[in-house]
Amino acid sequence: MPDKNISNKPENSPQGLTVREIYDTYGRPLAERAQSLISNPVVQAEMQRATREEYYKKVKAYEDQAFNLTNKEIEDLIWSIHIGKNTFEDLKQVMPSINSATIYKYLLDEPELRFKNEGLLGGIPKVASLNVKRSYYFQMTKIPTGFYAPYEFEPTDSFILTITAENMIYQLEKERHMQELAEKSLVIAEDSLNESKQSTKYAMYAMYASTIGILIALIQIYLSLK
Structure with missing residues (x-):
């Protein structure tokens, strides 16, 4: 028969407290304090600002990957689409160095930004759109689900020509x-x-x-x- 005088409190716990008592004494107040901080409008605004700023950094990094195409390169891509070789994979065959950001530079369709109308970003006007560019030669045959900037084209994403093209x-x-x-x-x-x-x-x-x-x-x- 177990000795009824033996305590079920861990010998090494603070002041012999049980796990439940430790949580009630220390953990619960900390969790409530953390929840209170997260719920604080000022803290929420700062978290949103940090998330927004990190997002626009990614968008800017994506934009920096784009490069200008020569007239011949543009004509080669346009001709490929014209003859039916119009997927992103096909265009990579025509021009192996092409990337999503460069295609997007000449794309009529504009992916949505995950943050809209957020004003200034770090004291600088936010990146409102990557489509500050020249003529549009391509547009997507079908807008894919999750078409948000920065968007990486799938090999099967296909394109048609704009009126300019x-x-x-x-x-x-x-x-x-x-x-x-x-x-x-x-x-x-x-x-x-x-x-x-x-x-x-x-x-x-x-x-x-x-x-x-x-x-x-x-x-x-x-x-x-x-």
Whole structure:
């Protein structure tokens, strides 16, 4: 039979208190104090400010990864989408160095920011949008779920062309047509030149033959007079 005089209080606990008594004495007041601090409007505002500031740092870091594309690089990407190779993975095949931030730099669609209308960030106007940029050439076929900045494109995310890009396609096709006409004209000119050379050669042969014929006739006349 257990000794009823033995205490169930841990020997090493403060003043022989049980775990429950320790929590009630020390833990509960601390938890209530922490909850009170978290519920404090000033503390909440500071926590939100810190979270907001960290978020915009990530957005700015994302923006800094973007780089400018040359006209040829833009045309190559536009042409890829035009012929149906329009996923992010396809564009990576055309230009291996392309990244999400650079595609976004030329994208018509704008992802939402997780914090809106928050005023100033660290004394500097907050990053209102990454879309402070030039012409938009691409737009997403379908806006994905969770389209928030900073957004990393999935390999299967697909794109279509904007009106600006469609106008570039028209210009590119017209230039290619003109180039094809110029090449055909050059071939025709070369053929004509070759034919002209052949004609000139045949004309010279004819002249030589005619001259020889005249000489033969003169010789025959001369011989007949003897």
